[in-house]
Amino acid sequence: MNLSTEALLNLLKDKNIRPSYTRIKIMEYLAARRTHPTADEIYSNLLHEIPTLSKTTVYNSLNTFVKAGLVRTVTIEDNEARFDADTSDHGHFKCDMCGNIYDFPVDMAGLHTKGLSRFIVKQRDIYFKGTCPGCLENNIN
Amino acid sequence: MNLSTEALLNLLKDKNIRPSYTRIKIMEYLAARRTHPTADEIYSNLLHEIPTLSKTTVYNSLNTFVKAGLVRTVTIEDNEARFDADTSDHGHFKCDMCGNIYDFPVDMAGLHTKGLSRFIVKQRDIYFKGTCPGCLENNIN
DNA sequence: GAAGGGGTTTGTATTAATTACAACTTTATT
DNA sequence: AATAAAGTTGTAATTAATACAAACCCCTTC
Ligand SMILES: [Mn+2]
Ligand SMILES: [Mn+2]
Ligand SMILES: [Zn+2]
Ligand SMILES: [Zn+2]
Numbered sequence: 001m002n003l004s005t006e007a008l009l010n011l012l013k014d015k016n017i018r019p020s021y022t023r024i025k026i027m028e029y030l031a032a033r034r035t036h037p038t039a040d041e042i043y044s045n046l047l048h049e050i051p052t053l054s055k056t057t058v059y060n061s062l063n064t065f066v067k068a069g070l071v072r073t074v075t076i077e078d079n080e081a082r083f084d085a086d087t088s089d090h091g092h093f094k095c096d097m098c099g100n101i102y103d104f105p106v107d108m109a110g111l112h113t114k115g116l117s118r119f120i121v122k123q124r125d126i127y128f129k130g131t132c133p134g135c136l137e138n139n140i141n
Numbered sequence: 142m143n144l145s146t147e148a149l150l151n152l153l154k155d156k157n158i159r160p161s162y163t164r165i166k167i168m169e170y171l172a173a174r175r176t177h178p179t180a181d182e183i184y185s186n187l188l189h190e191i192p193t194l195s196k197t198t199v200y201n202s203l204n205t206f207v208k209a210g211l212v213r214t215v216t217i218e219d220n221e222a223r224f225d226a227d228t229s230d231h232g233h234f235k236c237d238m239c240g241n242i243y244d245f246p247v248d249m250a251g252l253h254t255k256g257l258s259r260f261i262v263k264q265r266d267i268y269f270k271g272t273c274p275g276c277l278e279n280n281i282n
Numbered sequence: 283g284a285a286g287g288g289g290t291t292t293g294t295a296t297t298a299a300t301t302a303c304a305a306c307t308t309t310a311t312t
Numbered sequence: 313a314a315t316a317a318a319g320t321t322g323t324a325a326t327t328a329a330t331a332c333a334a335a336c337c338c339c340t341t342c
Contacts, residue, residue: 020290020337039328054292059329061290073219075268079300080328081219091254096263105255111267112248118274119234119243125268126252127216133259159309161319180299195321200300202319220329221299 003031015068025050026061030071030085036092036101038080076101076127091126097135104128144172156209166191167202171212171226177233177242179221217242217268232267238276245269 003011008027012019029042037045043058062083065071074082076094082101084092091106106126131139144152149168153160170183178186184199203224206212215223217235223242232247247267272280 018289018338022291052292056293056330057291063330075216075219076266078214078216078222093257093260093262102260104257107253110251110253112251113232113269114246116234116245116269118277119269119271120277121234121269121271122237123270125217125266125270127266127268128254128257128260128262129264129266130260130262136259136261159318161308163320193321197301197322198320204301 011070015070017064017068017070022050022053022057023061023064026058027065027070027085030065030083034086034103036074036082036084038082040080042083074101074127075125076129089124091128093128093130093132095132095135096129097131097139100132102132144169152211156211158205158209158211163191163194163198164202164205167199168206168211168226171206171224175227175244177215177223177225179223181221183224215242215268216266217270230265232269234269234271234273236273236276237270238272238280241273243273 005024005028008024008031009019012023012027017023025046026042029046030037035041039055039058039062042062043053043055046058047053062071066073066083069087070085072084072087074084074092076082076092086103089106089108091104093102093104094100095102108124111124146165146169149165149172150160153164153168158164166187167183170187171178176182180196180199180203183203184194184196187199188194203212206226207214207224210228211226213225213228215225215233217223217233227244230247230249232245234243234245235241236243249265252265
């Protein structure tokens with residue numbers, strides 16, 4: 001990730017998404033970090049830069065990106081969707097103490113499943129939960 | 142699954158969950174099917190049998206079961222939680238046409254991941270999306 | 283440069299899943 | 313039977329997400 005603004009502009013154009021100022025800012029925000037933010041987090045953090053920003057626009061833009069395949073939804077939590085500009089194969093780990101969501105590499109080709117021979121699989125999501133190294137250290141009682 | 146009512150009763154007792162009539166009915170409903178119902182589905186379908194049932198009770202019971210590890214939450218959709226009395230290792234496939242959620246076997250031990258050596262993993266969820274065989278057949282245009 | 287049109291953004295209202303909470307009921311204990 | 317503890321219920325509150333119409337922006341055409 002961490003695309004240049006120009007590379008990002010072409011990414012949107014290729015998908016026939018008009019690269020408006022707001023969309024670029026939202027996409028830049030997502031592409032620049034690994035934090036898998038919620039729509040609300042994106043809205044709150046961009047409000048300083050774009051004082052007229054509406055939360056509906058954030059949702060509209062994110063839905064546009066997801067439909068185009070530029071962004072993936074991370075549903076590791078049951079109460080709110082998170083977003084990820086990294087659409088390459090990887091897993092997500094959520095720490096039950098700090099709430100952070102970490103990326104980790106997964107060998108999708110080596111993932112052995114049964115009974116799906118007649119299914120068409122379009123998307124694979126792998127979600128792990130537990131405790132992260134940082135929280136394990138801080139929690140030496 | 143498809144436990145006898147007695148086996149189910151012991152399951153609850155072992156976890157120090159008092160086996161009330163409502164809880165048994167909810168647990169039986171879950172254990173008897175593979176459909177991964179929502180809280181609302183459980184509520185609607187049990188209302189005939191338990192006319193005084195409250196939706197809050199369904200949520201309370203499900204949360205109790207999940208905390209005790211008797212039921213798992215399936216967050217394959219971003220808008221509502223689904224529930225599963227089968228807590229053994231298996232994956233979930235959601236068909237984007239009919240919306241059905243299917244179980245499938247996964248070799249969790251053979252799942253190769255990297256960078257998690259210092260993490261404590263407590264839960265593993267595997268969610269696939271695509272089209273199921275039934276919908277593929279019906280859709281021969 | 284005014285007029286028009288398509289796409290974008292915005293604010294507000296609405297929907298819907300989930301939780302909070304206090305009153306009420308049932309079950310267990312003495 | 314009295315009392316305490318746990319479970320259930322109905323209503324209100326919370327909150328993520330969508331619906332929708334008005335306002336806005338940008339580009340083309342006259
Ligand atoms: Mn990620
Ligand atoms: Mn299942
Ligand atoms: Zn942590
Ligand atoms: Zn299907």
